[in-house]
Amino acid sequence: MSTLLIRNGTIVTATDLYKGDVFVDGDRISTIGTALTMPADRSIDAAGKYVLPGGIDVHTHLDMPFGGTNSADDFESGTIAAAHGGTTTIVDFAIQYKGQTLHHAWETWMQKAEGKAVIDYGFHMIITELSDQVEQEMDALVRQGVTSFKLFMAYPGVFMLDDASIFRALLRTGQNGGTICMHAENGGVIDVLVKKALAEGKTAPKYHALTRPARAEGEATHRAIALAEMAGVPIYIVHLSAAEALEMVTEARDRGLPAYAETCPQYLFLSYDNYEEPGFEGAKYVMSPPLRPRETQDRLWRGLAFNDLQAISTDHCPFCMKEQKELGSGDFSKIPNGAPGIETRMSLVYDGGVRTGRISLNRFVELTSTSPAKIFGLFPRKGTIAPGSDADIVIFDPHRSMRLGVQTLHMKVDYNPYEGREVTGVTDTVISRGKVIVDGETFTGRAGAGSFLKRSTR
């Protein structure tokens, strides 16, 4: 077991901000104080820098099959990129395909991560078919630390569940303590609009967005919350993008319902305008839900500031333009859905949120680490800087700038949606369970060093 002393930094949690030293013994934080003098195997001077709890990204899709191809990052390249960006924990999605058990899906995804992940990871379970047996499996998975389940109201015939199945799954979490995460878009309406657009010869990438109206997200968000209300359980809306959906969450929270939602950097920094880029460039931004009108960004920032939105995750699901996004060059509905983001979240949100005064530094930590840790059963092991917590620590330089781009980033994808954008506020040193895994520009971690996290129930 080695020891590490981080000196002179400004320690920031969701509630605190003070100058101090952090002493790490083995894989946990041991002592916090001022002018600590204990001998350590390594000492890092963090003067002028922030000492933050490692980022927690609860929405990633590594090594995920979609439309005949696989997302471009596997658990090794994806978690290395996450680490460079200051994220030390991910929660990815294991998919139950029709006819399969949840356990089969879980084992499949455990194997994908095993020996590869460089940071700690957990899984949400995607349920695409619900039966009595699957409901029993939900209970068993909760006991094994897979305490959240994702359901889809979109992608009919592939992922979509009907309202009865959604309601049954919600009721089940009332007994087993799990949490339901919802992809809230009205899949039936979208399917009709997609077929209609294609029949009219509208095949360009922008029609992906034009066939997924904001109201389809608003309607499904409202329905998801209403179903959870009738079941008497909390609900977590994933990748909320539309003002119409935020209104539904806000209204529910105002009535005292335990409705939670995350948004993602792409909805805060990109907009529908990106689909109007020339040629096939719009395909870079094909994701679901789609990018929304620019005015929506301010609404989402306000939701983040006032706690109507509780987390910022990435929905990292990268596909290369070459050979992957190209699958939809003559038909937008065949473009693999998703974009890279696992590495750029912390710097984008710091630069665009904290530096502009939209959110406080504490709120930044809360949205990117503490709150997702609490919602998904990882707190206080993760999500804060406190004695006894895992030593997942980011030393963050608020003054250094970098230009985002495919040349400088580590995600295994041939474009970046923020290409050329300059951000101020960059990860300096990243520590995962007491080990330095990113030292300046250099990755010093090891494939397979990340562990599966058994998460607790609410």
Ligand SMILES: [Zn+2]
């Ligand atoms: Zn997703």
